[in-house]
Amino acid sequence: MSHAYTPGLKVSDAAEFVRARSLPIPGEVLVKQGDSVEPDTVVARALLPGNVVTANFARQLGVAAADLGELLLVKPGETVKEGQPIAQSKGIFGMFKQAVNAPTTGEFESVSAVSGQAIFREAPIPVEVRAYVGGKVTSVTDTFGVDVTARGIMVQGIFGIGPEVAGPITLAGPDPAKRLEPADIKAEHKGSVLVGGSFASLATLRACIEKGVTALVVGGIDAADLKELLGFDLGVAITGNETVGLTLVVTEGFGELAMAGKTHRLLSNAVGQVASVSGATQIRAGVMRPEVLVPREIEAIEQTEVDTGFMHEGSVVRIIRDPHFGSLGKVTALPPEPAALETEAKVRILTVALADGTPVTLPRANVELVDESL
Amino acid sequence: MSETIRSILATDCGSTTTKAILIELTSDGYRLKVRGEAPTTVEKPFDDVTVGVINAVTEVQELAGRTIVGEDGRIITPQTDEAGVDLYLSTSSAGGGLQMLVAGVVRSMTAESAERAALGAGAIVMDVLCSNDQRQPHEQITRIRHLRPDMILLSGGVDGGTTSHVAELAELISAADPKPRLGAGYELPVVFAGNVEARGAVNDALEEKTALSVVDNLRPTLDEENLDPARDQIHDLFMEHVMAQAPGYDKLKSWTSAPVMPTPGAVGAIITTVAEQRKLQVIGVDIGGATTDVFSVFQHKFNRTVSANLGMSYSISNVMATAGLDNVLRWVPFDIDESELRNRIKNKMVRPTTIPSLVRDLQVEQALAREALRLSLIQHKEFATELKGVRKSRDISEAFDQSGSGNTLVNMMTCDLVVGSGGVLSHAPRRVQSALMLIDSFEPMGVTKLAVDSIFMMPQLGVLSTVHEAAATEVFERDCLVPLGTCIAPVGKTKGGKPLAKITLELPDGKVERTLAVGDLDLIKLPTGSSARCTIEPAKGVDVGAGPGQVLNTEIEGGEAGIFLDGRGRPVQVPADAQQRVAAIETWIENLDLYPREGAHS
Incomplete structure (x- = not known):
């Protein structure tokens, strides 16, 4: 039987997910291997070097940079307060002395005898890393962070925006092919991960923000609405830091596209359970897709065709480009020769x-594997 | 290099694919024998670039029917009887290539020269810091820290000039205490190529915190640019520090017969070699999924720019955002709803490996390609300039001309050859489509040859040119370039609807005379390997390369598309009215037999 490699998005109710939680610089790890963590547990902490503030003392005092050393009132390395005099000119006959003050509170780090530039470093900035997903700490990298591992439902979307959040799953309706209207967004959705249907318009997205929905999972959105929501036309799909007040996971693509049946089914079965959601998307080296993770007790991990990436006759695929964009179908032939x-x-x-039996011939690049039955 | 070199293997380790070519010495000179490719292996589970190299070379040895990889899993060099190759060379852009931060005192002078040096060495320039870039020092420090480059090139000041500004930049870099992108255990390489008088101050500021190396000033005087020492040092450090961090590179380095070069640096090497040898003014472009690289050689000066985020898949949405809807639509020969177009482009962005299967879909992608290419060339023209800040003596005509220093070197009228590569150009279903994309976006003037590099072997030939120039240029001309033909584009205006030019071609099968009217676009077939004597008589005030109204006699080369007669003006005039636009493009499609008829009109 012929087969071919094609990637797909993971949609499973029995997956294992390991999430690396790392500091940008060495710091302190606050948990140990085997610990249970919740999404908001702080697992590691570090102090980023403080911001640097510069001032050109030679220019300010009107002296040669090389002469600054003898005019200093404070030694480099000492702690200073904003406004504290740091250097003073000799003046004329001891009068008309001019002083320069610390522009900020922190450490007076150095002053250059070549450029006359003084460097002050403010207090370190604390950085905390949270667990993001509820699970167990399965490995600890000294001073950098941990891996958190959990099992449960994993749904990868195709595109998303917004930071990591967590909240209980609520369902907008039973039909994955129905548009999500602004009126469907209710007060009781506040703080939840709302699972919608085939499409959310700009008005619906704004209603979600207004009603305090934590995250929205929906089949499709319009590119023009995304531009309005973000305030700019997103040129490159590197997201995750948006601050629009909503984390969004688009499961199928741009346009009105029914949410895949399995995605809707799995998330419907998890209503009320806490999901960890990330909108971070990066579609270049080190591909990152947005995700919805719902930890739960599972004995065995499901290995599906999507995990192998190999497609063969009988595999179920989704068509991901026109014509027939969004349709599901069963592979009937994988001829080896190009056509x-x-x-x-x-x-x-x-x-x-296709689902109605119609045969269509497509480039292999235009389908992706889905864990769905037809 | 010795003439006894019988076989050459060259690989290019790209960020996704490793491509290998085998060149052999035949009775007909050096020729490409076979090529192979395999996924690049710098990430888990393999974590060793040589795994991908061996996979690609294995394909080559199977196709060539000879052994190249020994039982020890290494490439056999030199060639013994029928096994192995005499030379093995490689380029690399795996792991994101070489990412650099450059710094100079004045943006339009030393900082620009530093940027040119870094780009010429094949780097991606992440940011340019300078004393006059309007950012506060603390903002510059935050930026340096945030970027985590592979290397920093610091320049500033002419030799003997003031030292305080460049010392200040060195102090900012020191205060930021930058960490390299790859590998936590080594110091960030910093190359200082500025005022010799400032070396002591720069050394004081950076010696302890970075791996500082000092080379000759890249701008010793305002009138002189000396980029080679900085470029050479960047290449050396790329191998010693940056590539040493990438998995498997130590092994790869020990296999090759010459240092591994950054891919774009190698492309620059082959383009420069060919331009010098054939005395051509050349523009080359490589349009990828994420970025578009433009290379040019004008007046013996090589320039390279990277238009980050102008590409055909990952960055396609940015092409739309930068060019604007109207500029994209002007190349589309049918009405399309704006919202549908936007969704289509975003869907390509999130599923970048999909390909158009419908003609209309192909036409939209090729419209976007035209805009990506056009914008990249604009950026290139702005960068590839004469030195700024140079004092010029002017004659009276130049004084009236008001041209200062810093004019672009790129002159489309004197450009002899435009070479395109990258999927959308190299794999267009019909070669005439590639040619018209290059014409519409680059707008060549006068008489210009067009070609594509169908399998993008310029990187491998570039590294080969550093050790065996003759072999590299032979293969480049005979196996790498696919001639598309020649574009004849008169430039200027005529009065009262008079034609732009009368063109007489002595084709192999007889003489052809054409009158080129304003707005016309036509194609005359002239196969690859054929040439035609051509006489172009332009109207008064119209230029085809010999000057306004002057007759041009020249030899024209054919190609897979033929000879384009382009009377659409420069810039190309496309009707603004949607109906007229569709009608005009349909005429061009018809005249050029650009697309399969059924799909184009369905």
């Missing part, structure tokens, strides 16, 4: 039987 498309490009193709 010409309507464009005349010769590429490797496959034949897919």
Whole structure:
């Protein structure tokens, strides 16, 4: 039987997920291997070097940089307060002395005898890393961070925005193909991870923000609405730091696209359970997709076709480009020879039987594996 | 290099694919024998770039029917009987290539020269810091810290000039205490190529916190730029420090017959070699998924720019955002709803490996490619300039011309050859599509040859050119470039609807005379390997390269597309009205047989 490699998005109710929680610089790890953590548990902490503030004392005092050393009132390395005199000119006959003051509170680090530039470093900035997902600490890297491991539902989206959040899952409705309207967003959705249908318009997204929804998981959105929401046209899909007041996970793509049946089913079964959601998306080296993780007790991990990445006759795939964008189908043939498309490009193709049995021939690059049955 | 070199293997370890080519000495000179490729292996589970190299070379040896990889898993050099190769070379952009921060005192002078040196060495320039960049010192420090480059190039000041500004920059870098992107256990390499008088101060500021090396000033005087010492040092440090951090590179380094070069630096090497040898003014472009690189050689000066975030997959949405909807739509030969177009582009961004299977989809992608190429060339023209800050003596005509220093070197009228590469150009279903994308975006003027590098072997040939120039140029001309043909584009205006030029071509099968009207776009077939004597008689005030109204006699080369007669003006005039635009593009499609008819009109 012929087969081919094609990636897909992971949608499983029995997955294991390991999330590395690391500091940007060495610091202190606050938990130990085997500890149980909740999404908001602080697992590591560090102090980033403080901001640097500079001032050119030679220019301010009107003296040569090389002469500054003898005019200093404070030695480099000492702690200073904002406004504290640091150097003073000799003046004329001891009069008309001019002083320069510390521009900030912190450490007077150095002064250059070449440029006359003085460098002050403010107090260190604390950085904390939280667990993000409820689970067990399975490894500790000294001074840097930990791995948190959990099992449960894992749903990868295709695109998202917004930071890591957590909240209980609520369901907007039973139909994954129904548009999510502004009126569907209710006060009781506040603080929750709301699972919607095929499409959320700008008005719906704004209603979610207004009602305090923590995260929205929906089939599709319009690119033009995203531009309005962000205030700029997103050029490159590197997201996760947006501060629009909502973490968004788009499961299928741009446009009105019914949420995949399995995605909707799994999340519907987890209503009320706490989900960890990240909108971070990066579609370049080190691909990162947005995700919804719901830890729960599971004995065995499910290995699916999507995990292997290998497609064969009988595999269920989603078509990810026009024509038939969004349709599911079953692979019926994977001919080894390249074939010409309507464009005349010769590429490797496959034949897919759509849900109604209609056969369509497509480039292999235009399908992705899905864990779904037809 | 010895003429006894019988076989050369060269690999390019790209960020996703490792490509290998085998060149052999035949009775017909050096020729490409076979090529192979395999996924690059710098990430888990392999974590060793040589695994991908061996996989790609294994494909090569299977196709070539000879052994290249020995039983010890290494490439056999030199060649023994039928096994192994005499030379093994490699380039690399794996792991994100070489990412640099450059700094100089004045943005338009030393900082720009430093940027040119870094780009020419094949780096991605993450930011340019300078004393006059409007940022506060603390903002600059925060930026340095945030970026985590692979290397810093610090310049500033002419030799013997003031030292305080460049010392100040060194102090800022020191205060930021920058950490390298890869590997926690080594010091960040910093190259100082500025005022010789400032070496002591720079050394004091940076010696303890960085791996500082000092080379000749890249701008010893205002009138002179000396980039080679800085570029060479960047190449050395790239190998010693940066690549040493990437998994498997120590092994790769021990296999190669010459130092591993950064991929774009190698492309620059082959383009410069060919331009010098054939006395050509050349523009090359490589349009990728994320970025577009433009290379040029004008007036013997090589320039390279990287338009980060102008590309055909990961960055396609940014092309739309930067070019604007109207500029993209002007190349689309049908009406399309704006919202649908935006969704289509974003869907390509999030699923970058998909390909157009419908003609209309292909037309939209090629419209976006035109804009990505056009914007990249604008950026390149702004950067590839004469030295700024140079005092010039002017004659009276130049005084009226009001041109100062810093004019762009890129002159589309004197450009002899435009070479395109990258998927959208190299793999366009019809070569005529590649040619028209290059014409519409680069707008060559006068008479210009067009070509594509169909399998993008310029990087491998570039590194080869550093050790065996003859072999590199032979393969470049005969196996690398696919000639597309020649574009004839008169520039200027005529009065009262008069034609732009009369063109006479002595084709192998007879003489052809054409009158080129304003707005016309036509194609005359002239196959690859053929040439035609051509006489172009432009109207008064119209230039085809010999001066306004002057007749041009020249030899024109054919190609897979043919000879383009382009009377659409510069910049290319596309009707603003949607209906007229669609009609005009449909005429061009018809005249050039650009797309399969059924799909294009469905």
